[in-house]
Amino acid sequence: DSTTYAHFLFNAFDTDHNGSVSFEDFVMGLSILLRGTVQEKLNWAFNLYDINKDGYITKEEMLDIMKAIYDMMGKCTYPILKEDAPRQHVETFFQKMDKNKDGVVTIDEFIESCQKDENIMRSMQLFENVI
8 A cells, every 4th residue: 555655755745835746846856856966865865754844854754654665565575574674674774874873863864874875875876867
């Protein structure tokens, strides 16, 4: 079920938080994702994960995102996922990203950690030559 994740994506594209995604909102989001700098893409991703838009990613927010991703993948994944897999992903995320161990991830911690991760940096370039 992709409903919850779609809701999070909608909110990330709704940059003026007016409850709708205008054509301009949509094009700006796509422009960042397809042609933006690494910094712009990481800012966009942080905004997606910062559900309540307070400038921090909490474990609760990341767990909501992870559960939505796992719900979207469905029950027919192989190997079969353990029930606590989303929570384990959140713990791994926070071990890597929460540099000062204060229980939240700031935009600076997020960007710094992502820039040091080769896999994340490769994924930032995934769509560069698509259009």
